Amino acid sequence: MTLLELHGVETYYGESHVLEGVTLSVEEGEVVALVGRNGVGKTTTLRSILQLTPPREGSVTYRGEELVGLGTHEVADRGVGWIPEDRRIFSQLSVAENVRVSVPDGRDTEAALTMAYDTFPVLDERRDQEAGTLSGGQQQMLSLARGLVGENALLLVDEPSEGLAPQIVADVADALNDAAKETTLLLVEQNLPLALDLADRFYVLDKGRVVDDGDTAEVSADDERLRRFLSA
Amino acid sequence: MTDPTVLTELTALALQAGFVDGLTDFLGPSNLASVVVEGLAKSAIYVMIASGLTLIFGLMGVLNFAHGSLTMIGAYLAGVVMVVLVGNATGQWTRMAFFFGALVVVFIALAFLGGVMEIGLIRELYTRPPIYQILLTFGLTLVLEETVRIVVQFYGLQPISEWQGALGTKPAFMATEHSLGPLSVRGLAAFEILLGLATVAAIWAFLTRTRYGLYIRAGSEDAEMAEALGIDVRRVFTVVFALGAGIAGVAGALLMWDPVWGASVPLAAETLLPAFVVVIIGGLGTFRGTVAGALVVGMADATTTWWFQNVFITWTWLPEMAVFLILVGMLVVKPQGLYGVEEVGGH
Incomplete structure (x- = not known):
């Protein structure tokens, strides 16, 4: 069953046209990786799903319901969680309060x-x-924990391994693997081996468009098919 | 002819002697305790007039210039309730009960007004630069002040001396001084301290012990993230604006009984300025900072008032100047205030 579907999504920051007709879908129970170079629109895709940066055109449906026009909290209420790129923990709240909220x-x-x-x-x-x-790694764990306790059916995970020590990355990967047993994940990740290890399918974004997609079983991290879109 | 050097030395010696005498007096247990009590009473008033302002700015990033007007309306409304309700009731406990009833009425009425202001006017401007909110709330101040002026003139509540009838609704124990050992405490000062403490405790408990308080603190830090966790931040904005307006009204109700302040249209500007001083010294947007800022300003005000009344010369504006000097010093040394962060405002 299709859980999330984006069709022809056009998103702007002011006059800057960032997403130019993004179309993708995520099936229930899947882990889907969204890969691409910096600045191609991966984070904006997640923000468009959450209606943090609402698309000007196109549709975003979740369990068949249109999300465009809803408030972000209404999207979250429907079971869409977000683990953002820069952690965005509430630094003045305690660890327990971050989880409680x-x-x-x-x-x-x-x-x-x-x-x-x-x-x-x-x-x-x-x-x-x-x-x-907390240290950077602990803050990332808290950010992940916050996403996991939300009992979301779909988790949008943005760059979970960014800036972390290898041991912490392994812990984060374990936590995401466990989460994937119960939750559908849409994962933005620059660490290609990690993305391919976690994901069932992938989409490659370039200049605001989906330029390739497929099963992760078909490709490897040094595959020419991916490298031409990912190398700077 | 007197040598100018000798004259300067004599003046310096006299000032030094005056200062030493003043310091000896000031440090006497009775005077020191009296200054502390007066300082706490002033701090209680400052924390009440500034709390709503800081809650609103902390969450919403809105500098509400209409805050003083809400305090002024609260003062008048509480006065009206007291004059109407107290009537011939002479028992001081009856008057106290009516006062707390007036507090509830004022809080609900001002919270409703604040909610309407947020939903009807301020909400439209969140995506605009802050100058729009400043201009809007400043304009609201003018509208509210003129509206109140028209109403009070129509019903003959002005001049202020006539309006002081509301002061007569004060229970007897507040109008007199009470002896606690060597210490003499004004009844009203003690009441102001107790009400200030109760207000701080209530706000503190609301922010730290309730789920809604947790939402407010989370939204103050990062409204977008809070929204993505399912919190309806717009509704939280409305609740906080209403709460801030209600607290401003409660502060006005307290000031209505204080002969230094009373209920008058200029009260709006008279309370807005110290409220801004308190929140800037404490750190814009932090409640803890507002409590600390109110203590600093209240104590500085009481201390300098004592010194200028007892040692130097009696100019009422001099203690006020000392408070503004603290503000200037804070802006130079630590512009973000005692507990402030460099950037606040949730959106």
């Missing part, structure tokens, strides 16, 4: 905290610490 109304907050701490035990040790004082 991510739990939808009416859900079991204590169970969500337990889940977050089981996934990333270091967060349990620092539950009362101000989140802004």
